[in-house]
Amino acid sequence: MFDSIARMIGRPLLAVNRRWNVLGPVLALLLAAFVAALPWLGLDIGWQRQIILIAVLALVVSGLNLSFGYAGELALGQVFMYAAGAYTAGWLGKQGVTNIVVVLVVAIVAALLLGVITGAAGLRLGGWMLALTSLFFITLIPRVVNLMGDELGGFAGMAGISRPTLFGEPMKNTAFYLLVIICSALWIAVMRNLVKSREGTAFLVLKESPVLARTLGVSVYRTKLRAYALGGVPAGIAGVLYAYLDGYVSPGAFTFELGLIVLAAGILGGVLSIYGAILGAAVLQLGPARLSVFDTYAEVAYGVLLIVGGVLLSMGIAGIGHRFMNRLLAAARHDADAAPEAVAKPEFAALNGKQLEVSGVVVRFGGFTALDGVSMQAKPGEITALIGPNGSGKTTLLNAISGLIVPKDGEVSLDGTVFNGDPKLAAGSGIARTFQTPLIPSTLTVHEVAASGRLLRGKTTFVETVLRLPRYRRARIADRIAAGDALAAVGISSLADAQASTLPLGTRRLLEFARAIANEPSVLLLDEVASGLDENELKELAALIRGARDAGATVVLVEHNFELVRQISDHVVVLAEGKIIAQGDAGTIASDERVVNLYLGADIMHAHSRDDVAEGAVAP
Numbered sequence: 001m002f003d004s005i006a007r008m009i010g011r012p013l014l015a016v017n018r019r020w021n022v023l024g025p026v027l028a029l030l031l032a033a034f035v036a037a038l039p040w041l042g043l044d045i046g047w048q049r050q051i052i053l054i055a056v057l058a059l060v061v062s063g064l065n066l067s068f069g070y071a072g073e074l075a076l077g078q079v080f081m082y083a084a085g086a087y088t089a090g091w092l093g094k095q096g097v098t099n100i101v102v103v104l105v106v107a108i109v110a111a112l113l114l115g116v117i118t119g120a121a122g123l124r125l126g127g128w129m130l131a132l133t134s135l136f137f138i139t140l141i142p143r144v145v146n147l148m149g150d151e152l153g154g155f156a157g158m159a160g161i162s163r164p165t166l167f168g169e170p171m172k173n174t175a176f177y178l179l180v181i182i183c184s185a186l187w188i189a190v191m192r193n194l195v196k197s198r199e200g201t202a203f204l205v206l207k208e209s210p211v212l213a214r215t216l217g218v219s220v221y222r223t224k225l226r227a228y229a230l231g232g233v234p235a236g237i238a239g240v241l242y243a244y245l246d247g248y249v250s251p252g253a254f255t256f257e258l259g260l261i262v263l264a265a266g267i268l269g270g271v272l273s274i275y276g277a278i279l280g281a282a283v284l285q286l287g288p289a290r291l292s293v294f295d296t297y298a299e300v301a302y303g304v305l306l307i308v309g310g311v312l313l314s315m316g317i318a319g320i321g322h323r324f325m326n327r328l329l330a331a332a333r334h335d336a337d338a339a340p341e342a343v344a345k346p347e348f349a350a351l352n353g354k355q356l357e358v359s360g361v362v363v364r365f366g367g368f369t370a371l372d373g374v375s376m377q378a379k380p381g382e383i384t385a386l387i388g389p390n391g392s393g394k395t396t397l398l399n400a401i402s403g404l405i406v407p408k409d410g411e412v413s414l415d416g417t418v419f420n421g422d423p424k425l426a427a428g429s430g431i432a433r434t435f436q437t438p439l440i441p442s443t444l445t446v447h448e449v450a451a452s453g454r455l456l457r458g459k460t461t462f463v464e465t466v467l468r469l470p471r472y473r474r475a476r477i478a479d480r481i482a483a484g485d486a487l488a489a490v491g492i493s494s495l496a497d498a499q500a501s502t503l504p505l506g507t508r509r510l511l512e513f514a515r516a517i518a519n520e521p522s523v524l525l526l527d528e529v530a531s532g533l534d535e536n537e538l539k540e541l542a543a544l545i546r547g548a549r550d551a552g553a554t555v556v557l558v559e560h561n562f563e564l565v566r567q568i569s570d571h572v573v574v575l576a577e578g579k580i581i582a583q584g585d586a587g588t589i590a591s592d593e594r595v596v597n598l599y600l601g602a603d604i605m606h607a608h609s610r611d612d613v614a615e616g617a618v619a620p
């Protein structure tokens, strides 16, 4: 019953959503226009104030959503950036600067600077230090304000902050109300364009796997800092609006309790949501934060809301809406039963393979030498297999090639360019890889995962991204086409809109392959891609790897399934205890006594005891 109704409603929705991806923004715009018109529809001044307070809190919460929900940095720095915005408005008012545009610009710059300075310190210290540093800064607010003496009004606060002016005229109540709605709507639009861009994808990838983020060329430290500092921007704007609301600010407004309110509203509304901040802020503002009877029990009430939001509503109130929409859309496209389509012969665009040279690479973990002077090369248009017993150093070598590990000695180069331990340079030179356990961010759709392989392609600036300028649009169209082609090549186009978290292992491996191919790689590093695949999947995989090779890529394949290696590789390198013990074609390797004794004999016995690797499982 649900499914047939869902299909009826979901199909047109899916068509609209695919074509313009506008459902959310259109609804949000209509809501903003309606709320903006309320004073003219008779909304009294008391309720206008409530809506202003909701918008102010929603701005602060959306800053938390950006840095915590999207980029995974739990820190309440938004509270002191909010204070910075409020005191900027107050202090500038005292100097006679009341032009709202000027004040907002100064407050945004101040919030960004504070974000960069405090974030840089917290993030450099690593782990939970950013969270602790931000709490420390909240407790510092009253002291800093007091230290500034009369300039900021000390503990007693700053009263009589002049009304903001626009075109030289003080803003009246309704104009101020409109200003708040416009500022909130503009920020939500900026945040929406940001999170639905390469930048937003980079945040989500980073949140789930810093290793994957680095492999895709994302700078972990800079991206975290950017998300944290940007999260301060709406808080700074909110501070300005708050200061003008009553013409008064005092340190008592920027407490740890406010941090709790922001966190509770974020979690209740849904931290991984663009519009959830408004829902969470509305519940908090119209509920506990408004009722004086709650004063005594405020912290307990916020704690309860945190638990309700966190435990009962995974992904908050907005998550209920997302899940409902996803069910509608899933029913419409039948993605629950969709399986990879068989691809007779995968089609890849020509790939510009590069010569990979590894010379004398040494990697140590403490006193343990994982790679001991390894030298090998892999040529364009060839499949080089890397085999060896468990723990022999195969993955470590791939990590050194993809820049995740800095070798103690030796060099890794591509067509003569050395890039030891620099994943961004490695990704930029066209090295793409898959992982032994697929790293697929669960919050992305299949199409977004494939497109995430191209995060470094065609640079676009922040302004181009937020304003959707032509260069950004061109880059995104290129991403969409390349990701679509890659999904078609591996046979999972029909799953493009599905959540990546719903995929079975075999499909996840195909998706990792598609992500690597979408970047038009020069070197493709495949880490045990065959493990866990059934017979048909193995055949398909073999065809894909051959397809990439025939398209011109340099392919390095780490694999335990020697039958697969024998059938598709041009060159085989054998590692044991961190050293290369043999190399040559598969036939030579299969008859090398040392390799048979050390590895292949054991592997064949091993293969009989494993159900995922069957001899002859791969068609020649």
Ligand SMILES: Nc1ncnc2c1ncn2[C@@H]1O[C@H](COP(=O)(O)OP(=O)(O)OP(=O)(O)O)[C@@H](O)[C@H]1O
Residues within 6 Å of the ligand: 365, 368, 370, 388, 389, 390, 391, 392, 393, 394, 395, 396, 397, 436
């Ligand atoms: N980060 C690390 N810290 C300490 N030791 C490590 C680390 N990474 C790998 N090792 C060790 O280095 C050795 C080589 O590991 P690696 O994962 O490269 O082997 P492998 O050949 O890929 O094995 P498998 O076939 O089981 O995946 C192992 O002994 C492993 O325990």
